[in-house]
Amino acid sequence: MSLRTLPLLFINLGGEMVYILDQRLKAQVIPDEKAKKVLHDIVSTMFNRRFMDELFKPQELYSKKGLRTVFDRLAHASIMRLNTASMDKLYDLMTMAFKYQVAMSLTPRDVLLVTLNHIDAIQSFVAESPVISGHVDNVYQLLITNYGKLSIGEFQLIRQTLLNFFQDMHIRVSIFLKDKVQNSNGRFAISTAGMVPYGSEPPGIIRMFSTEGEHVKTASFPSGGNYTYSMQQGSIELQGNRCTQLGTNMYAMNKPFETTISVPAPQQPMSMAGTSIATR
Amino acid sequence: MKYCDYPSRSLMVMACQRGIQVYDADGSVMLYWHSLVPPSSDEGECTPNIQVSASFARGISTFQDCMLCIGTDSGNILIFDVPTRGANIVLREMLKGHTAPISCLFNKEDLLGSGDDSGKVVVWQHDVDSNSIQVLTTIDIQGSPCSSVLLWEELVIVAYASGLIRVFNVLGRLHAEVAAHARWITAMDVAPATGLVLSVSEDSFAKIWQLKSEDTVEIEHKASECVQDVQLCGCRFTSVNGSSFCVTGYDLAEVICFAAK
Numbered sequence: 001m002s003l004r005t006l007p008l009l010f011i012n013l014g015g016e017m018v019y020i021l022d023q024r025l026k027a028q029v030i031p032d033e034k035a036k037k038v039l040h041d042i043v044s045t046m047f048n049r050r051f052m053d054e055l056f057k058p059q060e061l062y063s064k065k066g067l068r069t070v071f072d073r074l075a076h077a078s079i080m081r082l083n084t085a086s087m088d089k090l091y092d093l094m095t096m097a098f099k100y101q102v103a104m105s106l107t108p109r110d111v112l113l114v115t116l117n118h119i120d121a122i123q124s125f126v127a128e129s130p131v132i133s134g135h136v137d138n139v140y141q142l143l144i145t146n147y148g149k150l151s152i153g154e155f156q157l158i159r160q161t162l163l164n165f166f167q168d169m170h171i172r173v174s175i176f177l178k179d180k181v182q183n184s185n186g187r188f189a190i191s192t193a194g195m196v197p198y199g200s201e202p203p204g205i206i207r208m209f210s211t212e213g214e215h216v217k218t219a220s221f222p223s224g225g226n227y228t229y230s231m232q233q234g235s236i237e238l239q240g241n242r243c244t245q246l247g248t249n250m251y252a253m254n255k256p257f258e259t260t261i262s263v264p265a266p267q268q269p270m271s272m273a274g275t276s277i278a279t280r
Numbered sequence: 281m282k283y284c285d286y287p288s289r290s291l292m293v294m295a296c297q298r299g300i301q302v303y304d305a306d307g308s309v310m311l312y313w314h315s316l317v318p319p320s321s322d323e324g325e326c327t328p329n330i331q332v333s334a335s336f337a338r339g340i341s342t343f344q345d346c347m348l349c350i351g352t353d354s355g356n357i358l359i360f361d362v363p364t365r366g367a368n369i370v371l372r373e374m375l376k377g378h379t380a381p382i383s384c385l386f387n388k389e390d391l392l393g394s395g396d397d398s399g400k401v402v403v404w405q406h407d408v409d410s411n412s413i414q415v416l417t418t419i420d421i422q423g424s425p426c427s428s429v430l431l432w433e434e435l436v437i438v439a440y441a442s443g444l445i446r447v448f449n450v451l452g453r454l455h456a457e458v459a460a461h462a463r464w465i466t467a468m469d470v471a472p473a474t475g476l477v478l479s480v481s482e483d484s485f486a487k488i489w490q491l492k493s494e495d496t497v498e499i500e501h502k503a504s505e506c507v508q509d510v511q512l513c514g515c516r517f518t519s520v521n522g523s524s525f526c527v528t529g530y531d532l533a534e535v536i537c538f539a540a541k
Contacts, residue, residue, distance in 0.1 A: 151380070151397060151398070152424065152425055153380060153396075153398070153425045153441075154397075156397075156425065156441070157381075187509045188509065189509055190508070190510070192462075192484065192485075192506060196443065196462045196463075197442070197463070199424075199442065200442045200444075201442075203443060203460055203461055203483075204459060205459045206456060206457070206458045206459075206499060206500070207458075208496075209455055209457070213454065219500070222501075222504070223504075224487075224506055225462060225483070
């Protein structure tokens with residue numbers, strides 16, 4: 001398995017955590033100053049330079065329990081207080097969201113674009129603080145240095161390592177159920193329509209070649225789906241167009257919804273809104 | 281993991297991180313362990329920005345009914361001699377034709393096909409007289425990892441991460457190219473008696489193709505099955521003529537079986 005997976009796992013889960021906490025802070029009408037302080041403290045702790053330097057060293061993934069402990073501590077690195085039930089629900093939401101993003105990536109390299117989407121959003125949350133913004137920039141540079149030139153095969157190994165980590169997690173998330181990206185059995189819906197990866201060809205064509213190497217015949221067959229070309233490759237530049245919505249803040253769409261999660265039937269979905277974030 | 285069938289025995293072979301484990305047919309006794317971690321290396325001192333993965337083995341095949349072939353992340357293919365009985369499995373040589381991690385191996389008689397993450401495919405041939413294994417053909421189309429390679433009749437069938445399947449002859453001439461799947465093709469199999477090819481992909485489709493190699497080489501689409509909401513990652517024909525097959529998928533506890541009506 002890949003030894004380069006941990007930074008991507010941590011940064012993306014952290015990004016989802018920031019999205020969810022931002023939404024909950026707004027929903028509970030926490031005063032702006034306090035809400036900002038919570039998010040700034042969490043991002044500042046998450047992207048601490050020494051911690052990032054250690055994180056980016058080639059190493060195996062933490063265990064599930066170990067990673068949960070890291071995020072427990074991170075969530076309490078600010079004036080915010082979460083009870084155990086709230087933390088459980090927060091963590092389940094974070095992991096299912098990132099699992100979805102990794103599973104649905106058009107190509108393995110999209111895992112990097114998903115990460116950059118999270119970084120872009122985190123940067124907007126902390127733009128008022130030059131110091132914390134500098135930390136985020138540092139992490140962007142670390143990502144480009146470590147992942148910018150990896151091959152497709154190396155990214156697929158990273159993606160498979162992540163999918164192994166998330167295997168058998170089928171917690172139902174209400175926002176996914178509402179948007180029909182997740183079924184009632186917890187499985188993500190896989191569309192048979194949409195774009196193929198950039199540089200790939202929609203299925204449905206067979207080309208035959210002569211002994212001289214000339215293309216002599218074309219046949220078509222029903223592809224079983226409705227696929228189109230991707231017109232643009234996602235960019236890893238600082239202000240680049242990532243060309244994917246995966247990793248963007250799905251809670252910031254101004255829809256009236258709750259960040260709820262649920263366990264498999266027959267229990268009813270649990271509501272994060274029923275729990276509360278307290279601040280000191 | 282793969283069951284490797286030899287004339288006088290079967291072995292269960294597991295290609296893992298850091299090594300290769302060989303068990304007897306029912307998996308109850310480990311016969312052989314081969315470590316991929318060099319004894320002088322200390323994984324705690326790996327150099328940043330160079331090492332991307334821990335050592336791993338990937339791709340398992342028998343060869344000429346007496347050898348076991350395993351691919352590695354270094355691009356080398358380990359060839360072991362397998363005795364007719366007992367645990368005296370011996371590493372006989374390393375084939376060095378790839379520099380990218382091996383992704384797949386496939387054997388047919390005296391030929392071994394190997395593919396790697398850069399998209400390169402090598403066809404090796406075993407010469408019985410000299411007992412040596414040499415490169416017969418190299419097919420080096422860069423750009424998309426090779427995810428599966430098959431050998432049937434005089435043909436080499438290669439599946440790519442881009443969703444393409446290409447059909448070459450054993451000397452490397454391209455006969456056909458199929459835009460087969462919308463995502464990474466994760467596995468393929470061939471029914472040797474009929475030339476049916478099975479491919480599965482993360483796009484949730486299993487597709488059947490018919491190869492023809494009489495006057496001209498052709499490939500024709502025969503059938504598609506969608507396993508709804510499952511990213512397929514393994515497949516195998518369960519009959520020699522290809523009238524039935526099974527597939528597996530990510531996060532799926534079941535093996536799903538199909539049969540021709």
